[in-house]
Amino acid sequence: MLIPAMEEENVIHIPIDDLNRQKYPSKLFKTYVIADKCHDRTAEIARMHGANVVTERTDQNIKRHGVGKSNTIDYGLHCIKDWHSFDYLVIIDSDNDVSDNFLQRMNDYAIEFNDPEAIQSSLESKHGHGFINHGLNMSFIRSNFFQQLPESKHGCASLLGTGFASNIKKVIEPIDGFRFHTLTEDAYEELSIISSGGDVKFIPDCYVVNENYSRFGQASKGLTRWSRGAFQCFLYFFNWALSHAIINPNYKSFHVLCRTSTLSKMTQxxxxxxxxxxxxxxxxxxxxxxxxxxxxxxxxxxxxxxxxVMTFNIVIVENWYLLKPKYGCVKTTLLIINAYFFQMFYNIINLYAIVTFWENKWIVSTHGKEAR
Structure with a gap:
């Protein structure tokens, strides 16, 4: 279990405590916090709550590869001398709540589906304020039901940056670490696995809960980073996907073609x-x-x-189907309006990100003191 963290003293205890409470034998996993370039009490608090801690001073002889989160995870992994002895590498963000059945269900899926290349848990969102937060929350709900569940049956679920496991023997060892060199290492890993014929599975009944953006400035930086990385994935995989969809059409080649196109939403x-x-x-x-x-x-x-048609279906039809039984007509309508404004905002971010995609920067955003 790797938890990359930078200046996260306010929240780092949350995932560590949840992992300590797992309904899964503690001798079968280890939790490491990668406190990379932290100047606060992140490392100290992580140790107090029982995690192993890696810092930038743990092994200065390890060569750093890639940018941002991928670089941090790869460095932390190589500081763990026995990482080859584990079956899966699991990534958890530093602010996440983790369900107590998380590791048991990961283990169940690994056995049931013959050690798939990657497994993604359900991703939920902490409630904040504003149309950006509401729009992101609704996108998670919609994605879990309409995208992840059906695509998982074909081994084509999406990796979402946190709450996922990567098969060490099949994915990590062949490239000697966590080396996915874009600003969206999760999407790059997912597309690499699927384009190579591997499987990404989705578990609907265990989860991590992520802290989403509420502030405009924070959201602009974070979503720009995501959109730039998505366009990088488009450049890496689109030609492969298009040629294979024509020459050797199958579900996975069409999935990669559609995924690269929709990842970079403004390209069309x-x-x-x-x-x-x-x-x-x-x-x-x-x-x-x-x-x-x-x-x-x-x-x-x-x-x-x-x-x-896609916008109408995603923003209105799918959200109405999922939200109306829970919230009623009036609140569902207001949430859909929020989702529409979020989509417009996100399209502007995508346009800016595409015309500036070469700015390969990882922008760090720390988290707050939100209640569990």
Whole structure:
């Protein structure tokens, strides 16, 4: 169990205490906090609550690879001399609540599905305030039900940055560590596994609870980082996915193709706008045949229509189906309005992230003192 942390003295006890209370034999797992470049009491508090602690001074001879969280996890892993003896590496964020059946259900799935390459638990969200927090919370609820459950049956669930296990023999050892070199190491690992024919499974009945953004500035930085990393994954995997979907069509190649496209949500609109601008500026200079080869107008309208249908389905239909029985018509309508404004905000973030994707920075955001 690795918990990467930076300046997290307010919350680091939460996941450690939850892991200490697991309904799973304590001799079968070890918890490590990677207190990387912390100047507060993160390391001290982690030790007080029973975790092993790795700091940047544990082994300065270890070479660092990648950026941000991936780099921190890889460094911490190599500071653990017996990491090869474990079956799975589990990543938990420093602010997460963890269900007491988490490790037992991970073990159950590992046995039932013959040691899959990765396993993701259900991801839930702590309640904050504002349309950003509500929009993110609803996206988790919708994703768990409409995306993770059906895609897990085909071994194509998504990894979500926390609450997931990676198979050490099949995934970690072949690349000699946790070396997924994008700003979204979870999405990169997921796409690497699935494009290689491996399986990512989803467990609906154990969970981690994440602290989501409520403040505008914090959300802008965090979502920009995510969107840049998503576009990096698009650049890495799109050509592979497109060629395999044509040459050797199967569920996993189509999944990677769709996943890379939707990870970089503004890519489609940028293509449409770019094509319209091209036709407006240069259209008179080319024959209609050449214009069709560049980007046919009928395809632009199909993409635009598909985007509108997907937005209507994701924002309104799926959220209404899941939320109305719990909250009633009025509150569900208000939550859907929040979700719509969040999607508009997220599209702006995606546009900015794509045109600045080369800024390969990991922006650290510390967590607050939210109640459990």
């Amino acid at each position: 609109l940028i293509i449409i706008w770019g094509a319209w601008a091209w036709n407006y500026i240069f259209g008179v200079a080319f024959s209609s045949n050449i214009q069709i080869l560049i980007y046919p107008s009928w395809f632009q309208y199909i993409m635009l229509l598909a985007s509108l």
